[in-house]
Amino acid sequence: MDVKEILSRCDHTLLKQEATWQQIKEVCDDGRNYECASVCIPPAYVRQAAEYVGNDLKICTVIGFPNGYATTEVKVFETEDAIRCGADEIDMVVNIGWVKDGRWDDILEELRAVKTSCQGRILKVIVEACLLTEEEKIKLCQLVTQAGADYIKTSTGFSTGGATREDVALFKAHVGPGVKVKAAGGIRTLQDAEEFIALGADRLGTSAIVKLVKDEAPQGC
Secondary structure: OOHHHHHOOEEEEOOOOOOOHHHHHHHHHHHHHOOOOEEEEOHHHHHHHHHHHOOOOOEEEEEOOOOOOOOHHHHHHHHHHHHHHOOOEEEEEOOHHHHHHOOHHHHHHHHHHHHHHOOOOEEEEEOOHHHOOHHHHHHHHHHHHHHOOOEEEOOOOOOOOOOOHHHHHHHHHHOOOOOEEEEEOOOOOHHHHHHHHHHOEEEEEEOOHHHHHHHHOOOOO
16 A cells, blocks of 8 residues: 555554653644644643644544543533544544443434534544443443444554454444444554555554655655
């Protein structure tokens, strides 16, 4: 697969707690220069980043991150605030405790509330697959579809595991029409990226791919 095509599917990501504006700015520069799908950054930097890149690059941010157990009202407020600040895409963490309790109606209600608050922007639902059973993953595919979300996303990258090929294939097989898959966490090589895309991932959440391409570029480029 062409490297440019891979990069066009990458949400170039920096979500470390210690991230500084200078580091965020560099991520934005790289995201713009390498024509990534978006940069995924902490909410506190969204306004500054949106002003910095203008219309040249999509800004993605995270909601209920990384644990997912904020109340629905807090997640809705976070989403509305992010959009006011200039976010184009929202990656929201589902309430894993509710999944374990089987509170499917509450999860669906929350997903719909956050989707409404996105005001037409893209919503990706992070389900933290490493903590779930196969039955729970399939049920969440159904709920994400019912809620009208745009993506189901494998991982935050902050839990016990990241994206797996098995999970991407499972999600692709069980989401409804129009729902896409984002693989995130542990995608470190171009081969990883190609394999996840081949299995059905439309987006990749990664901090490594752009750096890898930059490091492999000829001197002077």
